[in-house]
Amino acid sequence: MLHNRLLTLLSDFGLSDVYVGVMKGVIAQINPTLTAIDLTHEISPQNIAAARFCLMNAYSYFPDGTVHIAVVDPGVGSKRRGVAIKFAGGFLVGPDNGLFSGVLSESPPVAAVELTNSEYWRTPTPSTTFHGRDIFAAVGAHLASGVPLEQLGRAINPETLVQLPILECxxxxxxxxxxxxxxxxxxxxxxxxxxxxxxxxxxxxxxxxxxxxxxxxxxxxxxxxxxxxxxxxxxxxxxxxxxxxxxxxxxxxxxxxxxxxxx
The missing domain is CATH 2.40.30.90 (Bacterial fluorinating enzyme like)
Structure with missing residues (x-):
């Protein structure tokens, strides 16, 4: 049974290239009835801190259960983890590089998994430069369609999620x-x-x-x-x-x- 949770998308991909459209195409292939809302794709390239701020200031305006896919990923293809996280307001999907730490500072994680189950990827052999297409968009679409978080990969301790070092006032x-x-x-x-x-x-x-x-x-x-x-x-x-x-x-x-x- 499809749940049809709302999806949001945030990235540093811009709109001059096809990257954002391709991610939406992957989502539509999995479940064409999902609604995907663009938060922004104009984060300056590789600016994780800006992505953290924008997502932190946007998530609370969406219904509980919304799946937020965020891809600002200078470490794509490296050993950095891809993660899906459950928090009180919904779900977060993307690279474990600190961009979710703003949201989680306000609404702590309930559970988290590393995205190790390739059954829910677009392909079991993803591009080393475009996990947004091959992993995160696909996982987000499955999650929004009702696939349980725990099926997406290996459970991890939420305390091990990367925190972006942010100075306090x-x-x-x-x-x-x-x-x-x-x-x-x-x-x-x-x-x-x-x-x-x-x-x-x-x-x-x-x-x-x-x-x-x-x-x-x-x-x-x-x-x-x-x-x-x-x-x-x-x-x-x-x-x-x-x-x-x-x-x-x-x-x-x-x-x-x-x-x-x-x-």
Whole structure:
């Protein structure tokens, strides 16, 4: 009996080539009634940290039981594991390289398997450069169609799943220090400082020699001016109204950011 769980797809494949379409073709060959929703395929190449952030900020908007296939896989063809993971909100399928660690930091894994059962692959002799097609898309489709997790491979201890090393923000009575965990296509700098830490407070950001006052919306500052706010994702964000904060501040992933809390 087909379950027809929803599928999502996330990758760094872009849309100029046929890779994404081919993965959808594999899914359709297994179960043409499945619905696959694209989260994004514009993750910058090999950027596992960006994939981690995007998936972490997307999964909660989908129904319980959704199968999330994510493929940002610089280690494809190496000894890195392919995994399927069950968590409270659904399932994760892809390489075990840390890209799932954001989701799992919010919703811990219930069970996990290494994808060793080639019966559920597209082919028992997969390409060494395209596991997204030959393993992950196929496994995800079978999982979404009702194949039990434990049939997909060898059970592994969820504690052995790769964690992407992510620095924590630090807090004192007068300041918060964090780092940039994602840069979106507008050049907005999204930090790892949770918005609830500045809620109800007067605060500003110190970055690249600038003091940036907090506001509620982008348009609270004149065009071309800096603005600091809590974005829709719930994290403190630095932006330039009608501009690109990354280019103006020369800041990027991993760079530090300080918030001053004013009495």
């Amino acid at each position: 630090t807090q004192t009575d007068e300041s918060l220090v964090g780092y940039i965990q994602y840069v979106d296509r507008f050049g907005n700098l999204i930090t790892n400082i949770p918005g609830n830490l500045v809620e109800g407070k007067t605060w500003s950001v110190e970055a690249a020699g600038f003091t940036i006052l907090s506001n509620k919306t982008y348009s609270d500052s004149p065009a071309g001016s800096f603005v600091a706010l809590v974005g829709s994702h719930g994290w403190v964000e630095i932006a330039v109204n009608n501009g690109n904060a990354k280019l103006v501040l020369h800041k990027d992933l991993g760079d530090s950011v300080q918030i001053l809390l004013h009495s």
